Amino acid sequence: MRIGIAREIKKHEYRVGLTPANARAYINAGHEVMVEEGAGINAGFTDEAYVQAGAVVESSRQQLFDRSDMIIKVKEPQPVEYDLFHEGQILYTYLHLAADEQLTKALMEKKVKAVAYETIEEADRSLPCLTPMSVIAGRLSVQEGAKYLEKPFGGRGVLLGGVPGVPRGKVTVIGGGVVGTNAAKMAIGLGADVTVLDISAKRLGYLDDIFETRITTLYSNEENIEMVLRDSDLVIGGVLIPGARAPHLVKKEHLKLMKPGAVLVDVAVDQGGCFETTHPTTHDDPIFEVSGIIHYCVANMPGAVSLTSTLALTGATLSYGLQLAGSGIERAVSESAALRKGLNVYDGLCVYRSVAEAFDIEYTPVEKILSI
Protein backbone atom coordinates (compact mmCIF):
# COMPACT_ATOMS: atom_id res chain seq x y z
CA MET A 1 0.00 0.00 0.00
CA ARG A 2 1.13 3.61 -0.54
CA ILE A 3 1.01 5.43 2.79
CA GLY A 4 0.91 9.25 2.90
CA ILE A 5 1.88 11.23 5.98
CA ALA A 6 0.26 14.65 5.82
CA ARG A 7 1.58 17.73 7.61
CA GLU A 8 -0.80 18.98 10.29
CA ILE A 9 -2.27 22.39 9.55
CA LYS A 10 -4.51 22.86 12.61
CA LYS A 11 -3.30 25.73 14.82
CA HIS A 12 -0.94 24.58 17.59
CA GLU A 13 -0.85 21.01 16.37
CA TYR A 14 2.81 20.06 16.44
CA ARG A 15 2.51 16.27 16.35
CA VAL A 16 2.96 14.06 13.29
CA GLY A 17 1.07 10.85 12.45
CA LEU A 18 4.14 8.66 11.87
CA THR A 19 7.73 8.81 13.13
CA PRO A 20 10.70 7.80 10.96
CA ALA A 21 10.98 4.60 13.04
CA ASN A 22 7.33 3.78 12.31
CA ALA A 23 7.81 4.64 8.63
CA ARG A 24 10.55 2.00 8.60
CA ALA A 25 8.10 -0.54 10.08
CA TYR A 26 5.64 0.09 7.20
CA ILE A 27 8.46 -0.09 4.63
CA ASN A 28 9.77 -3.34 6.13
CA ALA A 29 6.25 -4.73 5.80
CA GLY A 30 6.39 -4.03 2.06
CA HIS A 31 4.60 -0.67 1.87
CA GLU A 32 5.73 2.65 0.38
CA VAL A 33 5.76 5.70 2.63
CA MET A 34 5.49 9.29 1.38
CA VAL A 35 5.91 12.16 3.83
CA GLU A 36 4.80 15.70 3.18
CA GLU A 37 7.77 18.05 3.36
CA GLY A 38 8.29 19.32 6.92
CA ALA A 39 5.54 17.09 8.36
CA GLY A 40 7.64 15.92 11.30
CA ILE A 41 9.67 19.01 11.99
CA ASN A 42 7.63 20.35 14.94
CA ALA A 43 7.82 16.98 16.64
CA GLY A 44 11.58 16.89 16.14
CA PHE A 45 11.83 14.71 13.01
CA THR A 46 13.61 16.10 9.95
CA ASP A 47 12.79 15.18 6.35
CA GLU A 48 16.25 13.56 6.19
CA ALA A 49 15.34 11.23 9.07
CA TYR A 50 12.35 9.98 7.05
CA VAL A 51 14.51 9.59 3.94
CA GLN A 52 17.03 7.57 5.95
CA ALA A 53 14.15 5.35 7.08
CA GLY A 54 13.35 4.69 3.42
CA ALA A 55 10.46 7.14 2.93
CA VAL A 56 10.04 9.63 0.10
CA VAL A 57 9.54 13.33 0.87
CA GLU A 58 6.82 15.00 -1.21
CA SER A 59 6.51 18.78 -1.41
CA SER A 60 3.06 18.90 -3.04
CA ARG A 61 0.09 18.13 -0.76
CA GLN A 62 -2.07 17.43 -3.78
CA GLN A 63 0.41 14.84 -5.09
CA LEU A 64 0.70 13.25 -1.67
CA PHE A 65 -3.07 12.84 -1.33
CA ASP A 66 -3.54 11.82 -4.97
CA ARG A 67 -0.94 9.07 -4.79
CA SER A 68 -1.73 7.64 -1.32
CA ASP A 69 -3.97 4.66 -0.60
CA MET A 70 -3.95 5.53 3.09
CA ILE A 71 -3.47 8.93 4.69
CA ILE A 72 -2.14 8.95 8.25
CA LYS A 73 -2.67 12.12 10.28
CA VAL A 74 -3.10 13.28 13.86
CA LYS A 75 -6.02 15.73 13.84
CA GLU A 76 -9.25 15.74 11.90
CA PRO A 77 -9.00 17.15 8.35
CA GLN A 78 -9.63 20.88 8.17
CA PRO A 79 -12.18 22.25 5.63
CA VAL A 80 -9.41 23.27 3.19
CA GLU A 81 -8.27 19.64 3.15
CA TYR A 82 -11.63 18.02 2.34
CA ASP A 83 -11.15 18.24 -1.42
CA LEU A 84 -7.76 16.55 -1.27
CA PHE A 85 -9.33 13.15 -0.53
CA HIS A 86 -10.46 10.69 -3.18
CA GLU A 87 -12.93 7.83 -3.30
CA GLY A 88 -11.81 4.65 -1.58
CA GLN A 89 -8.92 6.31 0.24
CA ILE A 90 -8.30 5.18 3.82
CA LEU A 91 -8.01 7.95 6.41
CA TYR A 92 -6.46 6.98 9.73
CA THR A 93 -6.47 9.79 12.32
CA TYR A 94 -8.34 11.35 15.28
CA LEU A 95 -11.73 12.39 13.91
CA HIS A 96 -14.21 13.17 16.75
CA LEU A 97 -16.96 13.11 14.11
CA ALA A 98 -19.88 13.30 16.57
CA ALA A 99 -18.82 16.91 17.13
CA ASP A 100 -18.35 17.78 13.44
CA GLU A 101 -21.25 17.42 11.02
CA GLN A 102 -19.48 19.21 8.19
CA LEU A 103 -16.54 16.80 8.28
CA THR A 104 -18.78 13.73 8.63
CA LYS A 105 -20.73 14.73 5.53
CA ALA A 106 -17.56 15.62 3.60
CA LEU A 107 -16.01 12.20 4.30
CA MET A 108 -19.26 10.50 3.28
CA GLU A 109 -19.48 12.53 0.06
CA LYS A 110 -15.87 11.77 -0.81
CA LYS A 111 -16.47 8.06 -0.05
CA VAL A 112 -13.42 7.98 2.20
CA LYS A 113 -12.89 4.92 4.42
CA ALA A 114 -12.30 6.69 7.71
CA VAL A 115 -10.93 5.00 10.83
CA ALA A 116 -10.93 7.16 13.97
CA TYR A 117 -8.18 6.57 16.55
CA GLU A 118 -10.49 7.53 19.39
CA THR A 119 -13.12 4.88 18.68
CA ILE A 120 -10.79 1.89 18.28
CA GLU A 121 -11.92 -0.16 21.26
CA GLU A 122 -10.53 -3.39 22.66
CA ALA A 123 -12.70 -6.15 24.17
CA ASP A 124 -11.96 -4.89 27.71
CA ARG A 125 -13.49 -1.53 26.59
CA SER A 126 -10.12 0.20 26.69
CA LEU A 127 -9.39 2.86 24.07
CA PRO A 128 -5.75 2.15 23.21
CA CYS A 129 -5.22 5.15 20.92
CA LEU A 130 -6.88 7.65 23.27
CA THR A 131 -5.49 6.55 26.62
CA PRO A 132 -1.88 7.69 25.96
CA MET A 133 -3.12 11.27 25.53
CA SER A 134 -4.96 11.15 28.87
CA VAL A 135 -1.79 9.82 30.47
CA ILE A 136 0.14 12.76 29.04
CA ALA A 137 -2.51 15.35 29.97
CA GLY A 138 -2.68 13.97 33.52
CA ARG A 139 1.07 14.12 33.99
CA LEU A 140 1.34 17.53 32.33
CA SER A 141 -1.46 18.96 34.47
CA VAL A 142 0.77 18.90 37.55
CA GLN A 143 3.73 20.36 35.68
CA GLU A 144 1.57 23.23 34.37
CA GLY A 145 -0.18 23.71 37.70
CA ALA A 146 3.16 23.86 39.53
CA LYS A 147 4.38 26.48 37.06
CA TYR A 148 1.35 28.75 37.44
CA LEU A 149 1.59 28.52 41.23
CA GLU A 150 4.77 30.55 40.84
CA LYS A 151 4.39 34.18 41.84
CA PRO A 152 5.50 35.74 38.52
CA PHE A 153 2.54 33.96 36.86
CA GLY A 154 0.09 35.26 39.47
CA GLY A 155 0.10 32.11 41.60
CA ARG A 156 0.38 31.76 45.38
CA GLY A 157 4.13 31.38 45.24
CA VAL A 158 4.03 27.83 46.59
CA LEU A 159 6.56 25.07 45.88
CA LEU A 160 4.54 21.84 45.74
CA GLY A 161 7.20 19.74 47.44
CA GLY A 162 7.70 22.23 50.29
CA VAL A 163 11.15 22.28 51.92
CA PRO A 164 12.36 21.10 55.32
CA GLY A 165 10.44 23.05 57.96
CA VAL A 166 7.86 24.30 55.43
CA PRO A 167 4.63 22.44 54.54
CA ARG A 168 4.15 20.67 51.24
CA GLY A 169 1.70 22.10 48.72
CA LYS A 170 -1.76 20.54 48.60
CA VAL A 171 -2.97 19.02 45.34
CA THR A 172 -6.57 17.90 44.85
CA VAL A 173 -7.46 15.73 41.88
CA ILE A 174 -11.16 15.44 41.02
CA GLY A 175 -11.76 12.31 38.93
CA GLY A 176 -9.42 9.37 39.52
CA GLY A 177 -9.44 7.83 36.02
CA VAL A 178 -6.51 7.83 33.60
CA VAL A 179 -5.93 11.60 33.86
CA GLY A 180 -6.42 11.63 37.63
CA THR A 181 -4.19 8.64 38.33
CA ASN A 182 -1.37 10.14 36.30
CA ALA A 183 -1.81 13.55 37.90
CA ALA A 184 -1.66 11.91 41.33
CA LYS A 185 1.47 10.00 40.35
CA MET A 186 3.26 13.21 39.32
CA ALA A 187 2.07 15.20 42.32
CA ILE A 188 3.29 12.45 44.67
CA GLY A 189 6.59 12.47 42.80
CA LEU A 190 6.96 16.20 43.46
CA GLY A 191 6.37 15.59 47.14
CA ALA A 192 2.93 17.24 47.35
CA ASP A 193 0.15 16.33 49.76
CA VAL A 194 -2.36 14.65 47.40
CA THR A 195 -6.11 13.99 47.66
CA VAL A 196 -8.09 12.23 44.92
CA LEU A 197 -11.89 12.34 44.70
CA ASP A 198 -14.03 10.04 42.58
CA ILE A 199 -17.60 8.77 42.65
CA SER A 200 -16.51 5.20 41.93
CA ALA A 201 -15.77 3.13 45.04
CA LYS A 202 -13.95 0.65 42.82
CA ARG A 203 -11.72 3.35 41.44
CA LEU A 204 -10.98 4.77 44.90
CA GLY A 205 -10.14 1.25 46.08
CA TYR A 206 -7.74 0.81 43.17
CA LEU A 207 -6.03 4.14 43.88
CA ASP A 208 -5.75 3.30 47.56
CA ASP A 209 -4.17 -0.04 46.64
CA ILE A 210 -1.58 1.37 44.25
CA PHE A 211 -0.67 4.57 46.11
CA GLU A 212 -1.26 3.20 49.63
CA THR A 213 -0.74 5.89 52.26
CA ARG A 214 0.78 8.40 49.85
CA ILE A 215 -2.65 9.81 48.93
CA THR A 216 -5.98 10.45 50.61
CA THR A 217 -9.03 9.20 48.73
CA LEU A 218 -12.44 10.80 49.15
CA TYR A 219 -15.88 10.25 47.70
CA SER A 220 -16.69 13.03 45.32
CA ASN A 221 -19.63 15.01 46.68
CA GLU A 222 -20.23 18.72 47.21
CA GLU A 223 -19.36 18.61 50.90
CA ASN A 224 -16.01 16.92 50.37
CA ILE A 225 -15.21 19.17 47.42
CA GLU A 226 -15.93 22.29 49.51
CA MET A 227 -13.77 20.91 52.31
CA VAL A 228 -10.72 20.25 50.14
CA LEU A 229 -10.98 23.46 48.13
CA ARG A 230 -10.30 25.55 51.25
CA ASP A 231 -6.83 24.03 51.63
CA SER A 232 -5.80 23.30 48.07
CA ASP A 233 -3.00 25.04 46.23
CA LEU A 234 -3.66 23.17 43.00
CA VAL A 235 -6.92 21.53 41.89
CA ILE A 236 -6.95 19.29 38.82
CA GLY A 237 -10.22 18.35 37.12
CA GLY A 238 -10.21 15.03 35.24
CA VAL A 239 -13.78 13.75 35.43
CA LEU A 240 -15.48 12.01 32.55
CA ILE A 241 -19.02 10.77 32.14
CA PRO A 242 -18.80 8.93 28.80
CA GLY A 243 -20.91 10.54 26.12
CA ALA A 244 -22.00 13.42 28.35
CA ARG A 245 -20.90 16.92 29.17
CA ALA A 246 -18.67 17.13 32.25
CA PRO A 247 -20.58 18.10 35.42
CA HIS A 248 -19.70 21.45 37.04
CA LEU A 249 -18.26 20.21 40.30
CA VAL A 250 -16.53 23.45 41.30
CA LYS A 251 -19.03 26.31 41.08
CA LYS A 252 -18.23 29.99 40.76
CA GLU A 253 -19.22 30.62 44.38
CA HIS A 254 -16.74 27.93 45.51
CA LEU A 255 -13.84 30.08 44.32
CA LYS A 256 -14.44 32.34 47.34
CA LEU A 257 -13.51 29.41 49.59
CA MET A 258 -10.10 29.07 47.94
CA LYS A 259 -6.83 30.79 48.75
CA PRO A 260 -6.02 33.68 46.39
CA GLY A 261 -3.47 32.59 43.78
CA ALA A 262 -4.48 28.92 43.96
CA VAL A 263 -4.54 27.21 40.54
CA LEU A 264 -7.29 25.23 38.80
CA VAL A 265 -6.29 23.00 35.87
CA ASP A 266 -9.37 21.76 34.01
CA VAL A 267 -8.22 18.83 31.90
CA ALA A 268 -11.86 17.95 31.20
CA VAL A 269 -12.26 21.24 29.30
CA ASP A 270 -12.69 19.27 26.06
CA GLN A 271 -15.96 17.89 27.45
CA GLY A 272 -17.13 21.31 28.61
CA GLY A 273 -15.03 21.41 31.79
CA CYS A 274 -15.76 20.38 35.38
CA PHE A 275 -15.38 23.90 36.81
CA GLU A 276 -18.21 26.35 36.18
CA THR A 277 -15.76 29.17 35.40
CA THR A 278 -13.83 27.18 32.78
CA HIS A 279 -13.55 28.30 29.19
CA PRO A 280 -11.20 26.71 26.65
CA THR A 281 -7.79 28.34 26.26
CA THR A 282 -4.86 27.75 23.91
CA HIS A 283 -1.13 27.25 24.34
CA ASP A 284 -0.71 30.89 23.17
CA ASP A 285 -2.71 32.24 26.08
CA PRO A 286 -3.25 29.33 28.47
CA ILE A 287 -4.46 30.98 31.68
CA PHE A 288 -7.01 33.46 32.96
CA GLU A 289 -8.07 34.58 36.41
CA VAL A 290 -11.49 34.53 38.06
CA SER A 291 -11.98 35.78 41.63
CA GLY A 292 -8.23 35.62 42.26
CA ILE A 293 -7.94 31.97 41.14
CA ILE A 294 -5.74 31.10 38.16
CA HIS A 295 -7.44 28.86 35.59
CA TYR A 296 -5.49 26.74 33.07
CA CYS A 297 -7.93 25.22 30.53
CA VAL A 298 -5.99 24.21 27.40
CA ALA A 299 -8.08 21.83 25.33
CA ASN A 300 -5.16 20.08 23.59
CA MET A 301 -2.62 19.81 26.37
CA PRO A 302 -0.56 16.99 24.77
CA GLY A 303 0.30 19.34 21.88
CA ALA A 304 2.67 21.21 24.20
CA VAL A 305 4.91 18.16 24.50
CA SER A 306 4.80 17.22 20.84
CA LEU A 307 7.78 14.88 20.84
CA THR A 308 6.54 12.79 23.78
CA SER A 309 2.99 12.90 22.43
CA THR A 310 4.03 11.84 18.94
CA LEU A 311 6.03 8.91 20.28
CA ALA A 312 3.17 7.86 22.57
CA LEU A 313 0.48 8.27 19.91
CA THR A 314 2.35 6.59 17.07
CA GLY A 315 3.41 3.76 19.39
CA ALA A 316 -0.27 3.10 20.07
CA THR A 317 -1.53 3.49 16.49
CA LEU A 318 1.22 1.54 14.69
CA SER A 319 -0.04 -2.03 15.10
CA TYR A 320 -3.59 -1.15 13.94
CA GLY A 321 -2.20 0.89 11.03
CA LEU A 322 -0.01 -2.01 9.93
CA GLN A 323 -3.08 -4.26 10.07
CA LEU A 324 -5.05 -1.84 7.86
CA ALA A 325 -2.21 -1.56 5.36
CA GLY A 326 -1.30 -5.24 5.39
CA SER A 327 -4.74 -6.80 5.09
CA GLY A 328 -6.65 -3.99 3.42
CA ILE A 329 -9.37 -2.26 5.37
CA GLU A 330 -12.13 -4.78 4.57
CA ARG A 331 -10.21 -7.81 5.83
CA ALA A 332 -8.65 -5.90 8.72
CA VAL A 333 -12.03 -4.83 10.14
CA SER A 334 -13.45 -8.31 9.53
CA GLU A 335 -10.64 -9.85 11.55
CA SER A 336 -10.29 -7.23 14.29
CA ALA A 337 -13.28 -6.25 16.42
CA ALA A 338 -11.22 -3.34 17.81
CA LEU A 339 -10.62 -1.91 14.33
CA ARG A 340 -14.26 -2.51 13.39
CA LYS A 341 -15.20 -0.10 16.19
CA GLY A 342 -12.69 2.34 14.75
CA LEU A 343 -14.41 2.50 11.36
CA ASN A 344 -16.70 5.56 11.24
CA VAL A 345 -17.38 6.21 7.56
CA TYR A 346 -17.21 3.70 4.71
CA ASP A 347 -18.05 4.11 1.05
CA GLY A 348 -20.47 7.01 1.60
CA LEU A 349 -22.14 5.38 4.62
CA CYS A 350 -21.97 6.27 8.29
CA VAL A 351 -21.08 3.07 10.13
CA TYR A 352 -20.70 4.45 13.67
CA ARG A 353 -23.96 4.61 15.55
CA SER A 354 -23.42 7.66 17.79
CA VAL A 355 -22.10 9.74 14.87
CA ALA A 356 -25.17 8.87 12.77
CA GLU A 357 -27.46 9.66 15.71
CA ALA A 358 -25.74 12.99 16.36
CA PHE A 359 -26.73 14.28 12.91
CA ASP A 360 -29.84 12.23 12.25
CA ILE A 361 -28.26 10.43 9.32
CA GLU A 362 -28.77 6.79 8.45
CA TYR A 363 -26.67 4.34 10.45
CA THR A 364 -25.40 1.30 8.59
CA PRO A 365 -23.77 -1.43 10.72
CA VAL A 366 -20.35 -2.44 9.35
CA GLU A 367 -21.42 -6.07 9.63
CA LYS A 368 -24.16 -5.44 7.09
CA ILE A 369 -21.96 -4.03 4.33
CA LEU A 370 -18.94 -6.25 4.82
CA SER A 371 -20.97 -9.41 5.55
CA ILE A 372 -18.97 -10.19 8.68
Ligand SMILES: NC(=O)c1ccc[n+]([C@@H]2O[C@H](COP(=O)([O-])OP(=O)(O)OC[C@H]3O[C@@H](n4cnc5c(N)ncnc54)[C@H](O)[C@@H]3O)[C@@H](O)[C@H]2O)c1
Ligand atom coordinates in the same frame (compact mmCIF):
# COMPACT_ATOMS: atom_id res chain seq x y z
N1 LIG B 1 -7.35 18.84 27.84
C1 LIG B 1 -6.72 17.85 27.23
O1 LIG B 1 -5.77 18.06 26.49
C2 LIG B 1 -7.14 16.44 27.46
C3 LIG B 1 -6.32 15.38 27.10
C4 LIG B 1 -6.72 14.07 27.39
C5 LIG B 1 -7.96 13.85 28.02
N2 LIG B 1 -8.76 14.92 28.33
C6 LIG B 1 -10.05 14.77 29.02
O2 LIG B 1 -9.86 14.45 30.39
C7 LIG B 1 -11.07 13.87 30.88
C8 LIG B 1 -10.75 12.64 31.71
O3 LIG B 1 -10.25 11.62 30.86
P1 LIG B 1 -9.84 10.18 31.42
O4 LIG B 1 -9.19 9.47 30.28
O5 LIG B 1 -9.10 10.31 32.69
O6 LIG B 1 -11.26 9.53 31.72
P2 LIG B 1 -11.56 8.27 32.63
O7 LIG B 1 -12.86 7.70 32.18
O8 LIG B 1 -10.36 7.36 32.70
O9 LIG B 1 -11.73 8.89 34.10
C9 LIG B 1 -12.81 9.70 34.46
C10 LIG B 1 -13.08 9.51 35.95
O10 LIG B 1 -14.02 10.50 36.34
C11 LIG B 1 -14.78 9.89 37.39
N3 LIG B 1 -15.97 10.69 37.64
C12 LIG B 1 -17.14 10.74 36.97
N4 LIG B 1 -17.97 11.61 37.58
C13 LIG B 1 -17.32 12.11 38.66
C14 LIG B 1 -17.66 13.03 39.68
N5 LIG B 1 -18.85 13.61 39.73
N6 LIG B 1 -16.71 13.31 40.61
C15 LIG B 1 -15.50 12.74 40.57
N7 LIG B 1 -15.13 11.84 39.65
C16 LIG B 1 -16.04 11.53 38.71
C17 LIG B 1 -15.05 8.49 36.86
O11 LIG B 1 -15.46 7.62 37.89
C18 LIG B 1 -13.66 8.14 36.30
O12 LIG B 1 -12.85 7.47 37.27
C19 LIG B 1 -11.91 13.60 29.63
O13 LIG B 1 -12.86 14.63 29.48
C20 LIG B 1 -10.92 13.65 28.51
O14 LIG B 1 -11.52 13.96 27.27
C21 LIG B 1 -8.36 16.20 28.05
